[in-house]
Amino acid sequence: MTHPSVSLHGVYMDIFGVGVFLTGNSGIGKSEIALGLISRGHRLIADDSTEFYLRKTAENSEIVGKCPEILRNFLEVRGLGIINIKEMFGENAIKDNVTLQLVTHLTDLSDEDIKNSDRLHGMHSKITILGKEVARVVVPVAAGRNLSVLIETAVRNHRLRVNGYIAAKDFIDKQRDFLDSQR
Numbered sequence: 001m002t003h004p005s006v007s008l009h010g011v012y013m014d015i016f017g018v019g020v021f022l023t024g025n026s027g028i029g030k031s032e033i034a035l036g037l038i039s040r041g042h043r044l045i046a047d048d049s050t051e052f053y054l055r056k057t058a059e060n061s062e063i064v065g066k067c068p069e070i071l072r073n074f075l076e077v078r079g080l081g082i083i084n085i086k087e088m089f090g091e092n093a094i095k096d097n098v099t100l101q102l103v104t105h106l107t108d109l110s111d112e113d114i115k116n117s118d119r120l121h122g123m124h125s126k127i128t129i130l131g132k133e134v135a136r137v138v139v140p141v142a143a144g145r146n147l148s149v150l151i152e153t154a155v156r157n158h159r160l161r162v163n164g165y166i167a168a169k170d171f172i173d174k175q176r177d178f179l180d181s182q183r
Helices: 030-039 085-089 111-116 147-162 167-181
Strands: 005-009 011-015 018-024 043-046 049-056 061-066 074-077 081-084 097-108 124-129 132-141
Touching: 005 018, 011 030, 011 097, 011 147, 018 030, 018 061, 018 147, 030 043, 030 074, 030 085, 030 147, 043 049, 043 061, 061 132, 081 085, 097 124, 097 147, 132 147
Parallel strands: 018 097, 097 132
Antiparallel strands: 005 049, 011 018, 011 043, 049 061, 061 097, 074 081, 124 132
16 A cells, blocks of 8 residues: 655754754755754754655554655765765664654745744744644754754754643743732
C-alpha cells in the first residue's frame, strides 16, 4: 500500500528529538544553519529535498520525513561544496527519518518589518502538509544573528507550547497581576 507523499525543498533535522523542517528561499542559509546545528549535536535527515509521507498510527496519522537515497548523508554548503556529514561527524550526526513537528521558515525581513512584528507572541502559525496542520514559526535572518541558537530556542519553545505553556501569556498575566497589586 502506498502512502500519500510529497517532496519539499528545505533541510530536515532532528533537533532535541523534534522533526524540524527548515524552509526559505534558496541561498538564505538553511544548510549553514544545519551545519551549525550538527556541530551542536543535532542530526541531519535531509538537505535540499525531503520526502514526506503519512504514516498511520493507532490513534491517527503522522507526517514522517526522510532523505531521498541519492542525497543521503550529504550537505551542500556554499563556498565549501558538498560535504559528507556521516564521514565528517560520524554515524550519530545523521538519522534516517523522524516525525515532522515544526516548520521553521527563514526569511529576510527589513528592519521596519522586524520592528513592526509582534514582539510578545512572535510569528507563529500553522501550515498544511499532506492534509495535516503543522506548527510553523518565521525566523528573520539578519547579519549577526546566531540562527542555530535561535532555531534551538524555537524548538524548545514549540515543546513548551505543545504542553500548554505560552510565555507571552505568562508574561502578560504577571504584568496584569503586578498592576492589580499596585492599585
